[in-house]
Amino acid sequence: MRREELARSESRDTPVRRSTRLQQDKVGEQASREPQGSEGSRAADIVTPRESIKASRKQADPDQDWSPSPLPLLGEGEPHEDSKRAVSERDTHLFPFVRLRRLDVPQEEEPSPHQNRAEEVSEPTIESEEVKDKRSRLKVRKTPQRRSPKTRPLAEKATAILQGMVENENLALGKQTRTRVTTRSKTPTSKKASSLESKMTALPTEGTPKKWTKRFLSRSGVCSLLLLPVLGFAGWLLWEHRSPGSFLGLMGYRSWRWSGFLSLRSGTAECSTQCSVVLVESIPITLDYASLNPHHPTIYQAWMDLLAGANSSVEIAAFYFTLRDSDIHIQDPFSKQGKAVFESLRGLPSRGVKLSIAVNSAQISKNEMDELVRHGADVRYVDMKSLTGGVLHTKLWVVDQKHIYIGSANMDWRSLTQVKELGALLYNCSCIARDLHRIFAIYRMLGKEGASIPAAWPAGLAAESSLTHPLELHLNGTGAQLYLSSSPPALCSTGRISDLTAIVSTIEDAKHFVYISVMDYEPQCIFCKPKRFWPVIDDALRSAACDRKVKVHLLISCWQHSRSTMFVFLTSLRILSYEPLHCPIEVKLFVVPSEGEQPPIPYAHVNHNKYMVTDRLAYIGTSNWSEDYFTNTAGVGLVINQSEAAAGASGPTLRQQLEEVFIRDWTSPYVVPLSRRQECAKK
Structure with a gap:
């Protein structure tokens, strides 16, 4: 038994071939069966092969290159346990x-x-x-x-x-x-x-x-990829506008089409070299201005030129439409200019020009609007009374989103021949036209059925110009800064300042003079019940004149519809010029004669101007100066700063032209002192 154990232990320590090991096992079995006397010869037979293998390996060259035979993979069948043991023993030396x-x-x-x-x-x-x-x-x-x-x-x-x-x-x-x-x-x-x-x-x-x-x-993967940008864009809109209602209202806004995105793009490069501005006026036929200077193009001719040159779109916001004399039920020879403007408007859709109109919902007659709609015009009625408690008193044009008109003239045949009006026409000013288009777009949104004023206006209608960030461009070759204002504050989108802020800031900016020409001036809420005192503009004028010694001149209209309370407020201003204050404030009244027309034309023969000019700025608006027009009624204003105009400019700036217009009217024979107010106004 000892020899068998010795042989097996040595066989585990020394690698041998499988055949040799099997032979050793057989010899070991035979040895166990033989008698004790043959033990030595059998042990020699077992040891001899192992020793021979060791001897042969000692003689082998250790640096000789050996090529091992690949083993069968596990997947091809498991080797026998004896084979595994042989491999393990052989790995020790190979x-x-x-x-x-x-x-x-x-x-x-x-x-x-x-x-x-x-x-x-x-x-x-x-x-x-x-x-x-x-x-x-x-x-x-x-x-x-x-x-x-x-x-x-x-x-x-x-x-x-x-x-x-x-x-x-x-x-x-x-x-x-x-x-x-x-x-x-x-x-x-x-x-x-x-x-x-x-x-x-x-x-x-x-x-x-x-x-x-x-x-x-896969189809679901493609749909998911397409849906992600839409959801992201919708989330951004809701975040920007804060109100789902404003977002839904904006979906109907035409500028969300591809062309609208391009039109809402901000930038002033297109306005830097080609922008031009022209003052336009309507002088009533009862005024003899032939000998008075300066002279400017008529509003009628300016409107006709705009309509004749329109290529793609005409957008108009107005208080009412009475371009034909059908409202007075008589044939007046001076209404032909208004009729010509109406015919040009009616023919725009047939030329492929889109005509869009926003008008106050309360109309004396809708005959003209209905006829324009039948010929393809897109008309929206804005119910300002239910929205803000006022009216849509704006007067603006946007043509091809390149040219604009802002002024005091209504879409009325009388505004072309019977009423003194003033406005500004800007050509090739796409940057300011885009900004004015955004104000017009707000009116259009409010003209939809069931519309309401949102908590925040869509970001796509945000102002591109403001008091703190005006547009910098060239007007008639001269550098200028320009911005638009709007009223009431509820209709001002992000960045837009109100008309009242524009007026007060213009007064506070003046260094030497403030010239004002408006139809009505009342520091109170006229249509409130009960009426209330409203001294915002009045305080600004008193402070400019009495604190900074800025010369203040007011040219106010006097006609049969003038309220007596207005003259009381004007008198309180005029008194500040007396001793010992000596505040440089002066007030005059402008009267347009009627020459005894029979029958008289209603709502005619009045100075309807709404502008202000200082030594630094020019303001042209559409509102009368009382609280109602700035808190409830829709209006728009244009502010131009050319105080740093180059000395070598080819012509007078817009501010200088407006100053000349005021001085012409201030010194004309149609001006009367405040003390003669009883002659032109009814009690």
Whole structure:
């Protein structure tokens, strides 16, 4: 028994061939059966083969190149236990070789069909390191992978290719370097291992699509990608406008079309060189202004030129439309200019020009509006009384979003021949036209059925010009700063200042003089019940004259519809010029004679101007100066600053022209002192 145990222990320590070991086992069995006397000869027979093997290995050249035989893969059948032991014993002395091991995944770990089949055959990454132990070997192990039955042949093919590559690499490396392949590391650390990894990466996938490609090409994936920008844009709109109602109202706004996006784009480059401005007037036929200077183009001619040159759109906001004399039920020879304007408006849609109108809902007669609608005009009635308690008193034009008109003239045949009016016409000023278009767009939104004033106006209607950020451009070749104002404050979008703020800031900016020409001036709420005192503008004028000694001149209209309370307030201002105050305030009344017309034309023969000019600024508006017009009634104002105009300018600036107009009227024979108010106004 001792010899048998000795033989088995030595056989485990010394590698022998399988056949030799089997022979030893047989000899050991025979020895156990034989008598004790034959023990020495049998032991010699067992020891002799082991010693011969050791002797043969001592004589072998240790530097000789050995080529190990590849072992069968685990998938091809498990080797016998004795074979495993032989391999283990032989690995102790043989040179490095490659062992490939692949483990199958249990059936219950099969991946779902929705997973990426390209990822089911994971690629082993290679990590190399130099070792000094000669008994170290290069091993390629593959961790259990989740593979479907369709991808298993591909995995076996990849494993076989990897086995051959590793064997070739091992022969080239020899005894100098040893590498270890693992699936745990992501970054190769040797060039040869990196090349091996690149070869493995380049293995064909046999048509297995990428996961992201499959999802991208699927219908649900495409719909999701298209829906994400829409949801993001809608979320941004709600965040900007704070109100879902304003967002829904904006969906009907025409400027959200592609052309509208371009038109709402801010910028002043288009206005820097070609913008020009012209003062236009209507002088009643009862005024003899032939000998008075300056003279300016008529509003009638300016309107006709705008309509004749319109190419794409005409947008008009007005208090009412009475361009024909049908409202007075008589044929007046001076109404032909109003009729000509109406015929031009009616013919715009037939020329391919879109006519859009926003008008106050309360109309004396809708005959003209109905006729324009029948010919293709888009008319919106704005119920300002229910929205703010006022009226739509604005008078503005926007033509082709390049030219604009702002002034005191209504869409009335009398405004062209029977009423003294003043306005400004700006040509080729697309930047200011876009800004005025945004004010017009607010009126159009309020003209929709069931419209209401939102808590915050859409960001697409925000002001492009303001008191603190005016548009910088050239007017008639001279540098200028310009901005638009609006009223009431409820209709002012983001960045837009109110008309009242524009007027007060213009007065406070004056250094030497303030000249004002308006039809009505009353520091109270006229249409409130009961009436209340409202001294905002009045205080600004008193402070300018008495504190800063700025010369203040007021030219106020006097006609049969003038209220007696207005003259009391004007008298209180005029008294400040008496001793000992000596505040430089002076008030005069402008009277347009009627020459005893029979029958008299209603609402005619009046100075309807609404402007102010200082030594630095020019303001042209559409509102009378009382609280109602700035808190409830819709209006618009244009402020131009040309105080730093170049001395070598080719002509007078707009501010200078407006100053000349005021001085002409102030010194005309149609001006009377405040004390003669009884002659022109009824009690």
